Amino acid sequence: MLNNGHILTAAEMQEAEQHLIANGSSVIALMDRAGSGAADYIWRTAPHIPTLVICGPGNNGGDGYVIAQALLEKGAIVKIVASAEPSTDAAKTAKSLWQGVMLSLEEAEPEMQFVDCLFGTGLTRPVSGNLLKHYHRLSNGAQRRVAIDLPSGIETDTGSRLNEVSNYDLTIALGAYKPAHYLNPAAALMGDRVGVDIGVRSVSQTKLLARRTIAEPGKTDHKYSRGLVAIVAGPMKGAAKLSALAAQRSGAGYVKIFAGSDFESPNHSIVTVPCDDVKQLRAKLADERIGVIVIGPGLGRDSNAKQLLDAVLEIEKPVVLDADALMLLGDEVHRLQGRSSPVAMTPHSGEFAALSGGGESSKIYASVKLAAQSGAVVVHKGSDTVIANPMGDAVVAQQTSNWLSTAGTGDILAGMIAARFTNEKDMFLAAQQGQWLHSRAASLAGPSFSPEILIDHIAKAIQECL
Numbered sequence: 001m002l003n004n005g006h007i008l009t010a011a012e013m014q015e016a017e018q019h020l021i022a023n024g025s026s027v028i029a030l031m032d033r034a035g036s037g038a039a040d041y042i043w044r045t046a047p048h049i050p051t052l053v054i055c056g057p058g059n060n061g062g063d064g065y066v067i068a069q070a071l072l073e074k075g076a077i078v079k080i081v082a083s084a085e086p087s088t089d090a091a092k093t094a095k096s097l098w099q100g101v102m103l104s105l106e107e108a109e110p111e112m113q114f115v116d117c118l119f120g121t122g123l124t125r126p127v128s129g130n131l132l133k134h135y136h137r138l139s140n141g142a143q144r145r146v147a148i149d150l151p152s153g154i155e156t157d158t159g160s161r162l163n164e165v166s167n168y169d170l171t172i173a174l175g176a177y178k179p180a181h182y183l184n185p186a187a188a189l190m191g192d193r194v195g196v197d198i199g200v201r202s203v204s205q206t207k208l209l210a211r212r213t214i215a216e217p218g219k220t221d222h223k224y225s226r227g228l229v230a231i232v233a234g235p236m237k238g239a240a241k242l243s244a245l246a247a248q249r250s251g252a253g254y255v256k257i258f259a260g261s262d263f264e265s266p267n268h269s270i271v272t273v274p275c276d277d278v279k280q281l282r283a284k285l286a287d288e289r290i291g292v293i294v295i296g297p298g299l300g301r302d303s304n305a306k307q308l309l310d311a312v313l314e315i316e317k318p319v320v321l322d323a324d325a326l327m328l329l330g331d332e333v334h335r336l337q338g339r340s341s342p343v344a345m346t347p348h349s350g351e352f353a354a355l356s357g358g359g360e361s362s363k364i365y366a367s368v369k370l371a372a373q374s375g376a377v378v379v380h381k382g383s384d385t386v387i388a389n390p391m392g393d394a395v396v397a398q399q400t401s402n403w404l405s406t407a408g409t410g411d412i413l414a415g416m417i418a419a420r421f422t423n424e425k426d427m428f429l430a431a432q433q434g435q436w437l438h439s440r441a442a443s444l445a446g447p448s449f450s451p452e453i454l455i456d457h458i459a460k461a462i463q464e465c466l
Ligand SMILES: NC(=O)C1=CN([C@@H]2O[C@H](COP(=O)(O)OP(=O)(O)OC[C@H]3O[C@@H](n4cnc5c(N)ncnc54)[C@H](OP(=O)(O)O)[C@@H]3O)[C@@H](O)[C@H]2O)[C@@H](O)CC1
Pocket: 013, 014, 016, 017, 030, 031, 034, 056, 057, 058, 059, 060, 061, 062, 063, 087, 088, 118, 119, 120, 121, 122, 123, 124, 125, 126, 127, 128, 148, 149, 150, 174, 175, 198
């Protein structure tokens, strides 16, 4: 895993480069490693394709000269189009070693393969004017597009587009993955993503979500030691059932649904606890054996739902807040501060905006900020899920299946995180395990699955973690 899965911002990448230089490397040596590694990858995946490499003024452009020269030496037909003269010493040196054809923007014509070395982590503003026009002409005219480090026009730390950016077939990250490699809209434009190791070993508080080991139940375990998950239901009963079924398949020893007396359990083993009013709920949730409470899926947003949420928040027990519970909480996240029991919040982007008020351009930074303000673990869902804790640590999930974009999959995630919490007793770890299993179960379920089929694949995902 590139840089051991640590994701670096543009500033952290610069620090990493300085660290390597202080330890005896040089920018040109790093550029050489990056460029020849990228050229090897391009050659291996698409040999002998006529290629146009577009080089910008900075070190991303410098990489382009190294890549073009390496491809030329392998026997490829390669041309370079330069948008400007190199402005760094390393890029100047790389250019001086180029032995092939060099074109101006006006002279260049599209080739089958377009290699984008215009801008990388040094992009400071939108690409515009004549340069943007030629970038689109030359990239759109190619059949295969490869971005070096990042597609030009992408903001490294947020993954947002500063200008219109082409779709790529392959993006080759250099040294370490950056936030934009996993955050949308950028990540969705990148095609396949690979990394070239140039010796960077820098630690960051942001990491890529990794598979974590899950322990099998021990010989002396029983249903209560593995954990009792309590799900508080509301009028949309299916949502609570999905959370409960998912919790049951994710390692909970016991799952109970606390609901009105007309509620029917989704199966024979999930127990329904009748609670016809808030008073009864409060009394029944006092059960010491309850390890975690899930509230929100299908809860509703009326005054009764609010009373149920208030009752749950009065109880000092670990809690997973999802869906309507988050909308009811709104910007009063300070209510969670100071609790002695851990809390996870699992908002999608609409719920996140209600909790935080919005305004941050980086999904990672926004999630870390909300975690710090609330004291909760935040699972900021979407096609690019970010998990943050109040200490400033963040984990970014790699997107697996677009088929997850269907109603009910979020209810499932809430139940999964709760079940992992009853086993691990660590909410940040539980959120990561739940998210990993959710993504992996989706991959294993194949195309066009229903939430019920997703639940059926959780066990196969767990199998891979034992
Ligand atoms: N870090 C490492 O360890 C290694 C990094 N490496 C590589 O270096 C890359 C980073 O290089 P970098 O810092 O030189 O920045 P880069 O992306 O080439 O662009 C900066 C240039 O573009 C200009 N410019 C900016 N925006 C512009 C715009 N909209 N329109 C027009 N111009 C614009 C800006 O000029 P200015 O803003 O001053 O006008 C400056 O001249 C990194 O992505 C990776 O590929 C590897 O070689 C090996 C090791």
